[in-house]
Each structure stands twice: as structure tokens, then as C-alpha cells.
Amino acid sequence: MSGLAAASTLAAFADVLDDAQRSATPVEQLSARGELGLANAYAVQHAILARRQGRGERIAGVKLGFTSLAKARQMGVDDVIIGTITDAMRVDDGGRFDRRACIHPRIEPEVAYLLGADLDDTDLDDPHLDDTNLSDERALAAVIAGVAPALEIIDSRYLDFRFSLDDVVADNTSAAAFVIGPWVDPALAADLGNRGVGLEVNGHLVETGSTAAVLGHPHRAIAAARRLASAHGFALRAGMILLAGAATAAVPLPRRGFVEASIAGLGRVAVHVDGGNDQEDERDV
DSSP states (O other): OOSOOOHHHHHHHHHHHHHHHHHTOOBOOGGGGSOOOHHHHHHHHHHHHHHHHHTTOOEEEEEEEOOSHHHHHHHTOSSOEEEEEEGGGEEOTTOEEEGGGOSSOEEEEEEEEEESSOTTOTTOOTTTTOGGGTTOHHHHHTTEEEEEEEEEEEOOOBGGGOOOHHHHHHTGGGEEEEEEOOOBOHHHHOOOTTOEEEEEETTEEEEEEEGGGTTTSTTHHHHHHHHHHHHHTOOOOTTOEEEEEESSOOEEOOSSEEEEEEETTTEEEEEEEEOOOSSOOGGGO
16 A cells, blocks of 8 residues: 555454454454555554553553564564553463463563653653663663563464564554563663573473573663654653563463563563463464
8 A cells, every 4th residue: 555544444454453352363464455554554553552442451561573683684674663562461470361362372581661751752862862872870760760571472363473564563563461570770780781581481491592682782672662652653651661572582372381581680570371272373382
């Protein structure tokens, strides 16, 4: 599509994806119907979130996708993407998640930030968010109130977990659920640029990585989120959560069990998984 699509078309796309999420039933990729375009994809995403808010959900924050250079190259993209998380997606640390709410869920470890200021405040300009000041505790403290280990559960609403860039943006970047570990004062967290990350499923270490996989340094997610929010109509308010992006590859969520992530020097976060789903992607079994 060239330019912004008709409101009725965007609403129809939003209905398809919203219904798919609510019923845990996969649907054909929107791109199968023709080129969507990034502006239209973000418009669909906003329409989906409006529906969720209309049902009583509240915006909890934002999440970034394709923050791994390897993943971005795999998808043939040269920029990160942004999605929205709501209070209904949050699971308590150590709490339980019903897998039957998803189609073919996967889970990945992330760094989470608690915003201490509105990031669209014009007073918060460089150098506060400049990459050259990543180790500047004063600059970080100006915008971040806390940092924590996190888990994100992703679940594409598309058939076979396959999608184009526009597809995944429209599908709210596959957001399904998230778990936040204990918040740490950023001044006490020290440098997060290259911390070891581990992901365990039912007591078995299944993925290892580094926080450096997130844009080279997870702090860069702050500037990236602000830029994307400004470009695509997202608000970044004090008290919101920013999920900076995956520090390892995502792994299939077990049908039942216990998943735990650790970030060296930052802490651990875990979730219990109940239930199952007969509509499994064959790669997730």
C-alpha cells in the first residue's frame, strides 16, 4: 500500500489480529494480502492497543525488537522496532503463566528499565541519552529510576510464527507477556555493557549470552526507544517499563515447568508455566 490506508482497512486488520490473540488462533500474514507499509503497520498496532484499552487494560510501557544485530540481519532490516506492553501482560516474578493463552509462545531474557522521567520531555536532550555517555551515572539517573532482569514471552499471531517486518509491527511486535525481577538502583548496577546472561528451562541451561547483544549495550535502548516513540506516536512516561530487547535467542516455552533467567550482577527472574496448546509450531515441540 502506498500512503496510509483507509481507516476501515486498518480497523479490519486490527480486528483480525486482536481476535487471533484473544482466541489463540493463528491467522494468515497480513502481507499475504499485499504490501502493508510501516506507517500502516504501526497504525494497526495502535488500533489493537486502543481495543485492549477499551477493555480496561492500561499501558505499562514499551518493548523493543530486533535489537540483536544478528536477528536484524536475518530479517533484512536495519533498524529496531517498538511495541507496547500492558498491565494485563504482566506476570509476577515467580508467578504462573497459562500457556493456553498463546499459539506458539517463546521466551527470552531481557534487561528492563523503569523510566524515571518522561522521555519526550524536550529538556531531556543529548548528552543525557548520548551513546558516548553510557557509563555516566548522572546522565543515566536523569531518565532511569531502576533496572531489572526480565523475561519476555513472545507469541506471533501468524501461522507458523512467520512474518515480514510490517507483519510483526502490526502484531504489536509479538508481545504476549513479561516478568520483571527485582528493581536495582541504576547507580548500583554499575556497567551493564557486557554482563553474562543465562536462560534455564526446568533446571537445564538452554541459552547463554551477553547484555552486549542488545544494541552493543542495553543502555542504547533508551535513546532508541525515544527516537522510535517520537517517530511512531508512542508516549514514554515516568513510571513506564522499557524492555530493551532479547539478550539471547528465544526458546520455545515449555508446556509445563519453570523458566528462569539470570544476569550477572543484576539478579534473577522466573516464571512457572502451566497448560499447553495443541496448535504447536513444529519447531516449538
